[in-house]
Amino acid sequence: MLEIKNLHATVDGKEILKGIDLTIGSGEVHAIMGPNGSGKSTLSYVLAGREGYEVTEGSVTYNGMDLLTLEPEERAAEGVFLAFQYPVEIPGVANTTFLKYALNAMRKRRGEPELDALQFLKLIREKTKALNMSDDMLKRAVNVGFSGGEKKRNETLQMAVLQPRFAILDETDSGLDIDALRIVADGVNALRGADRSMLVITHYQRLLEYIVPDRVHVLAHGRIQRSGGKELALELEEKGYREFGVDEAA
Amino acid sequence: MSGTQETVDQVRAVTEQSYKYGFTTDIEADLAPKGLNEDIVRFISAKKEEPEWLLEWRLKAFRAWQAMEEPRYWAKLSYPPIDYQDAHYYAAPKTSNRPKSLDEVDPELLRTYEKLGIPLREQEILAGVEGTETKMPAIAVDAVFDSVSVATTFKAKLEEMGIIFCSISEAVREHPDLVRQYLGTVVPYTDNFYATLNCAVFTDGSFVYVPKGVRCPMELSTYFRINQANTGQFERTLIIADEGAYVSYLEGCTAPKRDENQLHAAVVELVALDNATIKYSTVQNWYPGNEDGVGGIYNFVTKRGACRGVNSKISWTQVETGSAITWKYPSCILQGDNSVGEFYSVAITNNRQQADTGTKMIHIGKNTKSTIVSKGISAGRSNNTYRGLVKILPKADGARNHTQCDSLLIGDQCGAHTVPYIESRNRSARVEHEATTAKISEDQLFYCRQRGLDPEDAVSLIVNGFCKEVLKELPMEFAVEAQKLVGISLEGSVG
Amino acid sequence: MSTPTPIRGATPQTALPYTEQFERLKAGLPGSGLDWVDALREGGASAFAVNGFPTVKNEAWRYTNLRPLEKVVFEPAEPRSDAPGFDVLPTVRAAGTSATRLVFVDGRFRHDLSSAAGLPNGVEVAGLADRLAGDPDWIAGRLGRLVDVDANPLAALNTAFLGDGAVLRIGRGVEVAEPIELVYVTLGREDRATVFHPRTLIVAEPMSRAVVVEHHVGYGSGVTLANHVVEVDVAEGATLHHYKVQRESGTAFHLSHGAVRIGKDACYDSFILTVGARLSRNEVRAELAGTGGTCRLNGAYMVRGQQHVDTSTFIDHAQPHCGSREVYKGAIDDSARAVFQGKILVRRGAQKTDGHQLNRALLLSDTAEIDSKPELEIYADDVKCSHGATAGELADEQLFYLRARGIPKDEARGLLIGAFLAEAIEEIPEDTVRENFQALVAGWLAAR
Ligand SMILES: Nc1ncnc2c1ncn2[C@@H]1O[C@H](COP(=O)(O)OP(=O)(O)OP(=O)(O)O)[C@@H](O)[C@H]1O
Ligand SMILES: [Mg+2]
16 A cells, blocks of 8 residues: 655755655554654655655655655545644634535545535534534634644544545544543544555554554654564553663653 | 745646636727816716706815825825826716616626626516515615616515615615715715715716615625726715614625726715614625736725714625725714724735725714724735724723734735724723734645645635634625635635 | 925925024034034935924824924023032932943033943943044944934934934943943023934944943923934844833923844844823834844833823834834823834745734823824735734723722722733843832822
């Protein structure tokens, strides 16, 4: 599904990713862990095509396509979804309006018919309920005045509605209480399937108990330092990142 | 500059441009000779078969105008001198001579309005509401084509309730006393250069009178269309809401694409008596000129409402997207105790457009209240200025004003300016003004694009969100149009 | 818009007495005969002759009418050696600390009253007249550089007559801990109206730091016009704290034009406290001329009776990555009138500008008046700019709350007004100055 080869990327002239190699097969869930500032979010932005993140070397192949040549919205239409670490506020734009725009824009791009208001409402009600979100949050402006946890839930809702083929979850577990964590994880697990893959960025082994990964990678200093099975997460939780030349304090 | 610039360029390339009202109607016109002098004033008055007092009034205005100077020193606008002699001051479709019914109206004209999406055939509109609960159309239209009103719909229906809705020329003939009682009482003929010019040469416009205690059941609307080349449009609108009356009025405007600039100098006067409410909404979409600033309408407009009665209310909502130059300050004179003035504005400038717009809230009576919400969006190489006056006179005990002015800049070649004037002479009055300036954040743009929206849609969505507070004040039918317009008018600018 | 259109042609009637004074006196002014000084003065005189006093038609003066000033012909103040009416000079310093204090009486520097003790090396303080007579080279090219006489008629008038005032030079890298105080005393004369045109030049060289405090005090009941121009150059990396308190008498006109240039990574921090004068105007034009600069223009005013106070500021963000902050608060009592005009200009290319302004006025009587015109003019998109303005009286709820706790009405009002003004005064980072200004506010409140 996704093949990242020797990926180097700079931000404001500073090299953050220094040769990432990572292959994620169809239906697989991979987790990335790593110390603060190691480049996890940078990787997710590069994959989603954010401006200002310049790829200087390497390649990313996604379902046979050169992902890096696509505009962000084209990637989205191809099924790439990023749940933001810091979801953005858009004043004055109602959550439903936003979702409807997003869904129909993608359907249009894929040549699928747009949903009418009724169909859309039905879909969104169903998903909201599954995520235990209130209708009130749908009417409010996108992420404006949402608590940290609400924002993360909102990201999950968008994912549930947009049904991506490749989802990157950048610390979607941060800020969630235990119940919310389970609900969100259920939402994510419901999406799992043979033709969907996921990249889950997290600091906590806890999440990986709910979303059990096929592989766990350690990202530090802009490189994948080690990869392993889900037991690697446990080990990291215990020992920290010292082995990778990172101070506890860092 | 990172990818933003790319986006800007890319999108710019896509355009040239979607002013979809830029077509002309090929129709024979009755045209006054070019130039402006007393004879032209008399000519217009004669064409309209006006009474003597009105001609005298026009002539007084014309003489006053000749002694006036164009106000050029304070507004943030720059444009070459206007040659007031190089235009026709009267243009009317030849066949439009007071048609009795729509059947007598030139079919070419009807087609024009169809193309503009303005329904004029009552039967068809009524057919559309047949099944609905009220069986009442949502909207009645007065269609003004160049200098004359060509049709007014649902007049008869409104008359049953005592509401007068007709062209001002007709009102002068049919309701001279009302016109004489109110015309020029809110905007005196000496008010300012453009208003005074309007007094001398105004050709048509709408007249509304809503009698005591009547709530007008449908939106009243005028649709202005400039078609003829080398003409100015000088319309005049007068709306009176008698005690306890309510009316919501909409105004829309378009003009063909032409390379020369055309002058539009309108005057709108509103009078609200005790407990009356007037809601006045405008979607101004005159031709803005091309992306190099060639052509476009010069829009110099004086709009003012007098809240004469206690508890009266006048609310202005405007969405200004068109015109090469906009000079416009819809104002409220809050005379009656407890009267309320509101001004909600979205002004979008793109390419080389210039807008200097805002409001004046003059608090005279006790416990008068005003609210100003202004959203300015500048793109391209345009300049967009909010200019507003809040004046509290000594007797306005307990007066309140709240002003919120937000500007959004798209691209680094445009300008956004905020110039409020706050004058308070009453200690119990409370005046609050806030203004902010920012740009669409890269974060917001990327977030939308990650969710599949292309940059244009993303900007349109974000800007619509930014304008939400104002757009929600528009009547439903207009709000949808206006939202689309916001997107369209920013095409070719986004980043 | 603030640039007046010069009306070419005859000199306005009300300017004539001053152009005549200029012709009569110019040969005797300090430094006369030095080419650059003569040229500077002639430039000022001719600009004033063209424009005369600004009128309310000039957008920058729409709320301050100088007619009462134009009705009087002010004679140039003469040198004097007396100092009647005062024995204690104002200061912000604690008793017993060493003083650097330049004292001016009716615009002229007074050696006998001044002292420059305890200044570190690399700092020069002097009277302008002395400087012009003794060692004019360093000020040549600096004096008059920041002032646009064509756009500012009163600065033009000052320039025509410039002769005395203060010159401060803070040398490269020098930090002056103790405040340098400039005391301008207005005495005037009972028998005629007098005018003087002090000129202050402050140059903070790169990486230097200093605190300058201006006191303006007045005694007596003569009609006076103090027409100040202050030029301030804060060079790269320097920090200048510049505070001013104006307590002239009720017959005084006090006009001041400040022109400030803020270099790269430099910081200009100012505060103006206005209590006195019948009519006063503080104009500050600050240019952020280098990247990374900071400009803080803060102030407070308290006026009563028939006083008129005008604060007109202009912050010019000419370079990217600069910040400006402005907080002005005022209390207006009786039939006094206050004017606040504050403009922030962000020029094309001045990206990452952060500019914020707040002005709030408290109307304390039925006949008090405030006219406020905050203004943003912005030509760059990646900026954060805002302004806020309010006008109104004390909040009833607060007043009631205090009274419900047993505080008498007048005292409660005083407390609340004090708290209102304190918000501005707290912007002053220098403890001694802040405390001194707080005491002045308390004094004003006690006199209500
Ligand atoms: N615009 C920028 N300019 C310079 N450095 C940047 C910029 N954006 C990010 N960085 C740096 O890139 C590095 C990687 O940041 P990134 O956000 O990818 O870390 P992360 O692994 O997601 O950290 P966290 O666990 O805290 O979310 C950090 O050192 C960060 O400071
Ligand atoms: Mg991160």
